[in-house]
Amino acid sequence: MMPSYDRSIALYEETRRHLAGGVSSNVRYASVPVPLFFARGEGARLYDEDGNVHIDYILGNGPAILGHAPPAVCAAVAETLSLGQVFAGQHVRELELSRRLTALLPGADLVRYASSGTEAVQMALRLVRAFTGRTKVIKFEGHYHGWVDSVYVSVRPSGNEAGPAEAPVAVSDTPGAAPGAIADMVICGWNDLDHLRRAFETHPGDIAGVIMEPMMVNGGVILPKPGYLEGAKALCAQHGAVLIFDEVITGFRLGLTGAQGRFGVVPDLTIFAKAVAAGFPMALVAGRRDIMEIMQTQGVMHGGTYNGNVQSMAAAIATLDILTADRGALYPAMEARGTRLMHGLGALAAKHGVKLHVTGVPTMFQTMFIASVPANWRESSLLDRDRAMAFSAALQAQGVRVNQRCAWFLSAAHDDAAIDETLAAADRAFTMLV
Ligand SMILES: Cc1ncc(COP(=O)(O)O)c(C=O)c1O
Incomplete structure (x- = not known):
């Protein structure tokens, strides 16, 4: 029936x-x-x-x-409910989670919290532009990094508007996006090192960073070709650009240390969200100290009323307890x-x-x-x-x-x-x- x-x-x-x-x-x-x-x-x-x-x-x-x-996560969160939710101040669960994440994640010298993957991506993009003093960011067709104007581009481009595969055109995927918002996004085909190399050569000295889903999920679940992630990292290093892995969806899912652990390539910055707090709203950027610390040393703005709220921190700690038990x-x-x-x-x-x-x-x-x-x-x-x-x-x-x-x-x-x-x-x- x-x-x-x-x-x-x-x-x-x-x-x-x-x-x-x-x-x-x-x-x-x-x-x-x-x-x-x-x-x-x-x-x-x-x-x-x-x-x-x-x-x-x-x-x-x-x-x-x-x-x-999940009962243990729900219980851990329930225990905190009467303590309060948002203090516009610090609390020890934030310290505890940060200590655990920086110990666990390779390349995570420092972390900073947000409430959604979309926001955390924006934090990462602002950081790489401020850090390098450059404006352009390479993004790949089919990769999704949130719904805001600057990145909701060439996510599902179709037909003629996307241009030829070897020279894709940046296509905003929604009506109402500010036309200028995508001007600094350089669109590339994924899983193709020659294409990425050409993108760097076309914009010499202008590329601040490269953002990618290290295993493509949103545009079709596709593995990186052997050597692709390593090659992308080497190209970024060669051209002085920051490599960002968007592990919003792969983080804590492809293993304890995400796609970067699974494929053995550690980027400069990583965005985690989703599985990290088992369903509670929480996201983070993790990465190199010299990049992350410019939020304080250079006043690169990042804010958010709900960032690091008590319940999301408690949920993430309880989730990590389970995910890391018996060495994962x-x-x-x-x-x-x-x-x-x-x-x-x-x-x-x-x-x-x-x-x-x-x-x-x-x-x-x-x-x-x-x-x-x-x-x-x-x-x-x-x-x-x-x-x-x-x-x-x-x-x-x-x-x-x-x-x-x-x-x-x-x-x-x-x-x-x-x-x-x-x-x-x-x-x-x-x-x-x-
Ligand atoms: C790879 C990736 N990045 C960013 C996002 C945006 O995250 P959020 O929906 O939490 O804003 C998503 C959401 O599906 C995602 O899959």
């Missing part, structure tokens, strides 16, 4: 009368038949207002690395279950005669309906979107929630039983596709 979404539909209609567009983030439109209303989440599962149960692989778009409502033993266990899921989905696609590539790593992957594994945005944009949406809808009908691009996030709460249930549901979903 197909699930009913009648109550979500009615609630959404009513919400639209009061809340612009009925959602608080445009990303939430990507849901059928309407943005669903959830009553609660627990572990790997979400429970919607119609009484449907979803094994959730969206996980709030990444943060819920420990599953929904949780990660190999997650990887093993994720590997089983990736292989299982691949095998089911073959069984049903469906052409599918499973790309990424076990804690973050994508089931791509595409002819060959892509290396960058231009190639991943060739995926069959209609088929991806149909598969996502079929999975939802079978009680499994993935986004409409069929990207899958895994949490520590997805146990073997959840994986088995998911594979059985996917088996049925594939029959709905053909």
Whole structure:
């Protein structure tokens, strides 16, 4: 029997009368038949207002690395509620978290907190411009660094407006962006060192920094080619530019030290968010002392009322307690279950005669309906979107929630039983596709 979404539909209609567009983030439109209303989440599962149960692989778009409502994190936060929330002053949890993060993360001489990934990216960009005295920043097609004007550029460029692959044009992805905001963004194809080298040569002495998702996620889950990250780091060093890894989504997900630990390349600055506080709003920039300290020594402005608030700090400390326990033993266990899921989905696609590539790593992957594994945005944009949406809808009908691009996030709460249930549901979903 197909699930009913009648109550979500009615609630959404009513919400639209009061809340612009009925959602608080445009990303939430990507849901059928309407943005669903959830009553609660627990572990790997979400429970919607119609009484449907979803094994959730969206996980709030990444943060819920420990599953929904992880008891130890909730308890740690609850303990702090009566202490207060924002002091416009310092508190010891901020010190404790900073001490732990600088000890844990390679290259993190200093950290500074923000409340969202978008804001932390802006902090990093301001830092690299102030540090180098240059203005231009290299950004890659398909990479997402938040929704503000200066970086919401060439995230999903299409057709002629994006120009030729070897000389892409900066394309703002939203109406209403200030036209000048993207003037200093130099757009490049990712995973191609020659292209990056040319970008540096075209703007000699002008590039302040290079920002990238070290494993592309938002424009298709794609691994860096062997040697690419090392090569990018070397080019930055050669041209006096700062390398920024945006690990908002890969941080604490691809391992305790994120993509940089997994691939063995430490950038100058890193942005972390999402999984670091298991769902509470928290982000940070971590990096080299000489760059980070110019916030104080040169007065490079960074502010934010909610930065370092008591509950987010408590959530991050409790999350780190769990993630670092037994030297990060949780990660190999997650990887093993994720590997089983990736292989299982691949095998089911073959069984049903469906052409599918499973790309990424076990804690973050994508089931791509595409002819060959892509290396960058231009190639991943060739995926069959209609088929991806149909598969996502079929999975939802079978009680499994993935986004409409069929990207899958895994949490520590997805146990073997959840994986088995998911594979059985996917088996049925594939029959709905053909
Ligand atoms: C790589 C990356 N950077 C930045 C952001 C923006 O973070 P936030 O949504 O917390 O502002 C996101 C959000 O998905 C992201 O995936």
